[in-house]
Amino acid sequence: MVATMTNPLRVGLRQERVIAPQCLVIFGASGDLTHRKLVPALFELFKQRRLPSEFALLGCARRPWSDEEFRGKMAEALASTIEDDPQAWDQFVGKLFYEPVDLQQPDDVVRLGGRLEQIDQQCATRGNRTFYLSVSPKFYGSGCRSLADAGLLKDPKRSRVVIEKPFGRDYGSAQALNRVVQACGQENQIFRIDHYLGKETVQNIMVLRFANTIFEPIWNRNYISSVQITAAETVGVEERAGYYESAGALRDMVQNHLTQMLAITAMEPPGRFDPEAIRNEKAKVLQAARLADELEPWNCCIRGQYGPGGSAESPLAGYRHEPGVDPNSTTETYVAMKLFIDNWRWQGVPFYVRTGKRLAKRTSEVVLTFREAPVHLFDAATGGPTANQLILRIQPDEGAEFRFEVKSPGSGMRSRPIDMEFSYDESFGEPSDEGYVRLLADAMLSDPTLFTRSDEVEAAWRLYTPLLELIEDSPWQLPVHPYESRTWGPAAADALLAKDGLLWRRP
Amino acid sequence: MSPQLTLQTPLELAPAEVPHYLEQLWSPEQQGSMGTGANTFCLLIWQPAWAEQQLIRSGRLSGPITGQQSAPLIAAGRQAVLDADLPLSTTPLDGAVVKAVADLEGQANAEDLRGQYIDPALSALMPRRLITLAPTIDAAQPLETLVAAYCPLPEEGGGTAACGDVVVLRGGHGALHQGLSILDPLLPESMPAWVWWNGCIDEAPELMQRLTSAPRRLIIDTALGDPRQCLELLRHRVESGQAVNDLNWLRLRSWRETLAMVFDPPQRRDALSHITRLDIDVEGHHPAQGLLLAAWIADRLGWTLLSTAAVENGTTAQFKRSDGTEVRFQLMAVPVAQPNVHAGQMVGLRLIAEPENGQGVCVILCAESGGCMRLEGGGMANLELHEEVVPVQHDTPEMDVARLLGGGHDSTNPLLAAAAPLAARLLG
């Protein structure tokens, strides 16, 4: 009731940035991502009145659907959302169109050009287009090329291409793909998606750091002793075995999402809030990052794979027994590693990064642990004094938490830790935008701030090259340690921190 | 940031030659030397700068005439208020100041650079064409037309050298009217055109009418001119579906944001359905901004207007909430020691909510620059109090206009469209 009522005074206040009239073209319109994320995000933008009235969505894939069939499929997929506001859907659905296009067929793409002109006439979209490649990664390069060959990317101000993850599967292939893509258009036309960057709380790290004066002076090696970045999932591989078997946690999560969190946490302050200035700083810090032991990576990286688990009533299958997974698979579903950043700010501060499937809890967070007070004046109620920690919770229960020592009530002078909490929910009461809502809007606004630039992607791949090579050439040196489903990963990952006298934070 | 001068020394041309000259300037053959013409928007500015012109003429301010609200200009205006014994709440560039200074002796001359400065906030948006109408206080002055091309400096993001041009039409009232015929060819249909009426809303109604026909988008400032006429103009544009933007409304953004912020935490929302009183204090006798804010709140909370009355120093009204309960509203003009440049800016706001069976809540928002003694004075002993300070904005009109242009608003902001007619009705 009251708690879910939206704040009527908030409505309409965010209308600063206006999306220009345009047609959004989604390749892979019959695929999973389109109906699960993209169309719901667009419908949300529509309901928030953030789409211009001159807007069209053209779905494309090989199967020969009609406009009506496409609209029907989307209505089916979004049924529960539509229920809440059928009128809005009735208005929105008229903006959906479909054109059968095989990206491999130049003729198809030329025909697409004709259809787009027709839509420009019909919907006044003024030749302004965003092309979204939600197709298999093997078509990213050739897809861009067909668009360019058909002349659809000629005008850098009025055409842009959004590319889904993963961008390459190692340094070499990412470089090669960058070369192809950059030959099709200018860098500022290319939007490489990392949906973690669409998360409000990831962006909040920048605001927290650079809009406040109290954090930045201590955001360095003099005050911070270590940083932990965690992205834990409770789910297993689900239906994505086909893709996951060839990717693994390192490619699926670390190279992109965790590395982006690392970059935003560790980057230098940009001179101004400008996409290029921010991306310059992110690229710089990634170029300064390295594995803690590049020569013997097994000393700083642990791989794991979930085994069976759960309870007698609801047992969980191990990874190797999931449908579509090789029974002898050595694909990792868990990685933990230690990194350093070789610059003035972070010299010697370890960054511990971990991610995994089927862990005990779903959570993503960045934890900064501060150095201990130089002299312990007080007895600590809990044994030793607890180091100050700043915890930035990305999901769920988005917010931040600051842990510090206070006097424990009573006659003595004992100290104990307490948490100062900030929760998005309690303060704003309004769910933040789903990542795709923000990213789609930004792409259509031609705002690249939250998209990864070619040099960032390449720096991120290069950072993990020693590991990828090792896994390729001598996987036995980086074995996958089994761990029980719904636990916090293999014991070896705890040992990685224990060597430094530390523990993973239990979220 | 200092204003940026044009690239070329402006060229004086006969009015009839201007359109042809500019067409040549951007023709493909010329493009190598000049960069390309930005395909962005055109901005036409009515720039009377009466106070500046009079203060310079009477020797109270040194030139040149720029049309911008510089600190020396504002200081000279404040001094003139004192010297002419005007009420202390008179804003420094008010019509009363212009009138008082017009009666003073003096024939000081100064260069007139109106329209030749391009504020960095505007040039960063790479306007294709800026046209300035610069009426002179000498009504008999003949028409002069100046043109120049300019390119944004590289550090303003102009590296790609998409350039624009400026056109200035200067002269006495009659002469300017003659010159208007060249405007239409200078504002091509293919590009959005904005008209910024940077003067009193009621000073030349026919001219405004003539300049702002659809689809041109109008930018006004409802703090300039008779409040009733200001709000009526807004209402008229909104009701006839012609795009209009109001700098006075834009300056309310921190008030809207702060008030919304107070009610962001879900446990406070309930109070919004139980408001019984709304008080607003504004500077001096210009209620437009305060009424717009009240109208926005009433519209957002679904109140209907029952009655309104003028009282000494203000306005009162009764609203009805959707549950039928009455809400009392009062807007008061309060004296201030040093008034804002803009007339009638918000000083404070108080909302009182009294749920039938729950703790009453009082929210007070107070401008950082002033005191809210009246609103804080008593009657709230049993209420849970939330007080917030609303930051003062130091944005120049040019920055606010740039914000509008940059946002690409091709229609009236829906919140303003909902609030403006109600604000006009509140004035009765």
Ligand SMILES: NC(=O)c1ccc[n+]([C@@H]2O[C@H](COP(=O)([O-])OP(=O)(O)OC[C@H]3O[C@@H](n4cnc5c(N)ncnc54)[C@H](OP(=O)(O)O)[C@@H]3O)[C@@H](O)[C@H]2O)c1
């Ligand atoms: N699903 C997710 O949660 C998720 C998350 C992150 C990233 N991604 C990325 O998003 C992309 C799409 O994922 P998805 O799960 O939606 O894949 P999907 O369900 O397999 O869909 C692939 C789509 O591509 C179309 N397609 C295949 N070949 C084509 C061609 N030659 N020309 C035009 N269209 C073609 C298919 O339709 P037809 O068979 O009719 O042509 C289908 O609509 C992938 O790159 C994936 O890596 C997905």
